[in-house]
Amino acid sequence: MFGIVLAYYFQTIQLLRISAYLLTALLLIAASINLFYKKLKAWRFKTSLAFLYYGFFAIAGIFTCLFNSDQLNSDYFANKNFNQLKVWISNEPQINGDIARFEAKVTKGYFGGKTETCSGTLLIALKVDSLHPLHLKYGDEFLITAKYLPVEPPYNPNEFNFKQWLASKNIYHQTFIRQSQLIKIAENRGNPIKAFALRLRQQQVNVYRKLIKNDEAFAVASTLILGHRADLSKETLSAYSKTGTIHALSVSGMHVGIIYIALNFLLGFLDRRKATLLIKVVLICVLIWGYSLLTGFSPSVLRSAIMLTVFILSKQLNRSSNGYNVVAFTAFCLLVHQPFLIWDVGFQLSFMAVIGLIYYQPKIKKWLYFKNKWTNKLWETTAMGLAAQLATLPLSIYYFHQFPVYFIISNLFILIPITLMMYLGIAILLLRLYFLAPIFEYLINFTNRGLKRIADLPYAGITEIWINRWELILLAFFLLLLSIGLSNYKRKLILLSLVVLVVFQGCVAYRKINFMHQEELIFFSLRKNYAAAFINGNQCILITDLTAKDRNFEFFVKPALDEMEIKKTIFVTWRQDFRNEQLIKSDHQILYRGKSILLLDENFNNKRLASPAKFDWIWVHNNPKYKLDDLAEEIKPSGVLIDASNKDYMISQLSKRAILLNLSAYSLKKQQALHLKL
Known part of the structure; x- marks a missing residue:
């Protein structure tokens, strides 16, 4: 993994050649040591040999990454x-x-x-x-x-x-x-196998389409059972996301595990003899890989299929299987095949969840014990949810900026419905039990309604949590030190983890204090629209033609405002006058914190400025015909802002003219946004 990450940021053909030479040399050295192990008395150099093999695999990671990089190929x-x-x-x-x-x-x-x-x-x-x-x-x-x-x-x-x-x-x-x-x-x-799988999956999707009347239920069924990307509504996606059950909508290890449990139970009669037990093992592996193929070999399904295969085979060979080794072997196989998977969010989260189940779940399960069989089973399931959530917490916050408060309740709520949905959905497709379709649809709708109600509960989720990479490392380091310290009763590690937590909280608090006193101006780079954010503390005045529900606002503008912890945004259009304590927008002029901006649009065509004054910026909008030379001479600005409402040829002409007039020219289309700290 270290080799892959290192090579990813230094992708050159020279590094590929060097890694190939080094890999060949290390391979020859390792083979020689293995052949003449006794003569060399190599057991005396165990530490050195360990570093040799670490180096070998790091170089192998570099070579694998660069060898699989298409842009380094001579025939790209x-x-x-x-x-x-x-x-x-x-x-x-x-x-x-x-x-x-x-x-x-x-x-x-x-x-x-x-x-x-x-x-x-x-x-x-x-x-x-x-x-x-x-x-x-x-x-x-x-x-x-x-x-x-x-x-x-x-x-x-x-x-x-x-x-x-x-x-x-x-x-x-x-x-x-x-x-x-x-x-x-x-x-x-x-690939004919993949083509067959996709055709087969589409046929099964068509079966669901005929049987399931509700569009939302059909989308959930296709996504849940077959891994088919369906158009789920924002409301449903939000409900699953806020309740921490979004993993149920992507075919993953949980789904493969449910199938394995069913197959293991149904084929249990083959456990009596060694010959029939071997048949059972082969059947389960074939069926699991067949299901993985049908879902398009997504990273999470591949991980689960490989892990289960190794686990089943090790049991069959009467060998104890170390969970961490199984995880490492699975990751190794996937990364050799496709090294860029290391950057896949699903890949990262699924492996962290499995590591959490291996490490945390047995320890959490010991906290409580219930004599009642079903109550104890419920607690074991709760322990699994806590373990997976704890292990994936830093990455989940870093990528998704939220934490589901009621994740234990919601995961317990969907446990039985999801299991029944998996079995019903597969039974409908494989056994053609079409009469089960109404029950299947009702169960999906029931689950969706239940999750939406949980998501609507007060304080259902802590949202807009933003941490940077260094804070992610600190949070992960804190959890690691605390876990090892509590597990092994090491006071020094527990104290060190608390120190790391204080540093983490200090970094977060420092950013929050800065955000409370921030005074910034952002001119966003858009494709056809315009947007400028005048930020004061946790409030923002946004001059734009976008609305809060516009997709361009959510994709290009909102992430910046959320990261800066803006709590209140006031939308103002180009032609709308506005006035408050921080900003005045009137008569095609903006005054903000001592900065002045002239709003130049088509209304200035064939006109002259009534009373020329000095402006810091000229904001050019909607293809005005006013000559920049005359305007620059009259008001002497320091720069020109050209938004995306102007045509491409106008943007090019204005940028070139501004440079000739010794003015800073900023095109707000396919260029970096202009971010000013006042």
Whole structure:
């Protein structure tokens, strides 16, 4: 893991070559030591040998990461300027309205009548013709125009890093094309096993669609049983998220575990003899891997399938299986196959949850004991929820910025319904017991209603918790030290953990105090809209054409305001006058904390300023025809802000002209947001 992380941030072809040479040398040394172990009396150098093998695996991680990085390949498609590319769809297309998005493997490039073999993955957004829609599926091969661009980085503070997320999937370029720019030339280009699994899954989704009337229940059923990405409403997603049960909506270890329990019980009659026991083991492994294939081999299912396979085989071979070794072996297998999985949030959380179950669950279970069998089972289940939540706490707060207060209640509430839903859903598909569909649908609706009620309870969740990477490390270090200290009765470790906690709380408190006294100005970089946040303490005046429910506001603007702990946001439009103690907006002018901004728009066309005054900034909006030269001479600003409401050619012309006039020019489209601390 150390080698993979290190190589990820230093991706060069030179490092790949060096790691290959070092790996070969270390492999030869290790093989020689193994062959002549007794002659060399190598047992005398155990510590040195340990470091040798640690180094070997670190170098192996570096090599694996770089070897799997497409952009380092000499035939990577973006290294040359092709006119056309031959691609095939490498994942299941996602269609939203008239836009289809999918990943495509590039195999060939065409330029000037020449053909070259290529490699790499391209993210494609395709505008589908509504009159003649194109049916897209995994494995379809196309010829497309080669008009791709590098994936754009985040331009605004705390905006989701789409570029980094795609890079973790080995994708570095994207394109937007119309259906007329695409020619279908073949089918069934991909892996035949995966293609069969996706076709089979789609058939099962169609069965659910016919049987389940409620759209929300259908979406939950498809997601829960088959791992099919369905359009769940924001309300339902929010309910599962706030109650700490979002894991139930992604096919994961819990689902595979439920299937294993059922299979182990149903095939229990085969335990009597060794020969039949072997048949049982093979059947369970085959069925579990078959289910994993059907769900698209998601990281969490792969992890569970590998772990269960190792666990089952070790039991069959009468060998004691160490839980940590099983986890490490599973992670090793997955990362050798796909090293970039290390950045997958689901991968990180699922492994931490399993480690928590191995370490914390037995200890928490010992806290209480009940004579009643079912009460004790309930406590054991509660201990599992506490263990998983405790182990994933730092990462959950870091990624999702919230903590579900009632997670124990909600996880106990869904325990029986989720189990019944899994068994009913699979029985409907495999045994064609269609008469169970109304019960299945009722159970889903009952679970959704129950979780929504829990989510609506007072103080159901602590939201908008923001910690940085250093605070994440401190929080994780505190939990680690405290756990080891309490487990082994080490007072020094417990005291050290408390010191780390105080440092963590001090860092958080310091940020909160700073936020209470912050005076900042942010001009956001948007695609078509405009937004400027005038921040004073925990309040913000936002001059924008967006609303609180607008998707662009939630994606580009809100994360920055949440991270800065803004409690109150006042929305003001371009043409709206506004006045309070901090800001005055009137007559195309803004005065804020001693800074003045002239709002230049189409109303200034063919006019002159009535009373020229000095302004710190000119904010250009909606393609005004006013000459920047005359304006700059009259008011002598220090800079020009050009928002995304202007046309691209206007943005380019104004930026060039401002530079010639020795003015700072800031384009607020496809450029970094302007963040000023006053």
